[in-house]
Amino acid sequence: DGGITQSPKYLFRKEGQNVTLSCEQNLNHDAMYWYRQDPGQGLRLIYYSQIVNDFQKGDIAEGYSVSREKKESFPLTVTSAQKNPTAFYLCASRKTGGRDTQYFGPGTRLTVL
Amino acid sequence: GQQLNQSPQSMFIQEGEDVSMNCTSSSIFNTWLWYKQDPGEGPVLLIALYKAGELTSNGRLTAQFGITRKDSFLNISASIPSDVGIYFCAGQLSGGTSYGKLTFGQGTILTVHP
Numbered sequence: 466d467g468g469i470t471q472s473p474k475y476l477f478r479k480e481g482q483n484v485t486l487s488c489e490q491n492l493n494h495d496a497m498y499w500y501r502q503d504p505g506q507g508l509r510l511i512y513y514s515q516i517v518n519d520f521q522k523g524d525i526a527e528g529y530s531v532s533r534e535k536k537e538s539f540p541l542t543v544t545s546a547q548k549n550p551t552a553f554y555l556c557a558s559r560k561t562g563g564r565d566t567q568y569f570g571p572g573t574r575l576t577v578l
Numbered sequence: 579g580q581q582l583n584q585s586p587q588s589m590f591i592q593e594g595e596d597v598s599m600n601c602t603s604s605s606i607f608n609t610w611l612w613y614k615q616d617p618g619e620g621p622v623l624l625i626a627l628y629k630a631g632e633l634t635s636n637g638r639l640t641a642q643f644g645i646t647r648k649d650s651f652l653n654i655s656a657s658i659p660s661d662v663g664i665y666f667c668a669g670q671l672s673g674g675t676s677y678g679k680l681t682f683g684q685g686t687i688l689t690v691h692p
Contacts, residue, residue: 469620471620496677496678498678498680505684506684507581507666507682507683507684507685508621508666508680508682510679510680513677513678513679515677515678521677523679553618555620555621559678561678564626564628565609565628565670565678566609566611566623566626567611567623567668567670567678567680568623569613569620569621569622569623570620571619571620572618572619572620574618
């Protein structure tokens with residue numbers, strides 16, 4: 466069954482702790498993205514990667530870090546420097562060439578206590 | 579970052595009614611995407627549009643890519659209770675340095691009364 470998986474679905478962390486969110490895709494897509502969603506604010510781009518071992522900052526990268534060691538995986542670390550980390554995090558991958566489309570994973574809700 | 583102007587922000591309709599929502603932008607796009615999001619879930623792609631003037635259907639859903647490339651609309655015919663959710667439009671520029679960045683509308687919250 467092809468698609469994008471994110472784990473865990475819900476994550477609770479204490480303030481000051483780093484936390485890593487997982488994103489895996491088996492769609493053979495080169496490009497992957499991380500978005501943050503807050504109520505009433507739509508989706509905002511955190512980081513993106515167009516190819517393995519390369520990634521770029523999006524609109525709201527401060528307090529986040531990523532890696533892209535494998536084509537299938539694009540983990541996001543929410544660091545203690547992120548001032549307001551509680552949010553819904555969405556990973557996406559992009560099918561390029563011809564009918565360019567982005568597909569989203571099911572999301573991870575992070576709550577920092 | 580830039581956001582698209584999506585309207586209406588919310589709609590309350592009776593089951594069986596038709597629904598129409600639209601997005602406008604000050605910039606042109608070469609792809610328009612429409613997504614539906616249920617609470618606590620990721621957005622699911624409904625319709626993708628790739629050519630100015632293109633009209634595409636997916637069951638009871640119909641979407642169009644505006645001629646000016648700065649707008650798009652989504653229609654839902656004969657709404658049913660499971661149409662409830664948040665609908666997002668997204669514009670994308672492909673190629674060059676655009677890196678496939680999506681620009682999103684604020685979403686339209688649809689409520690369907692049985």
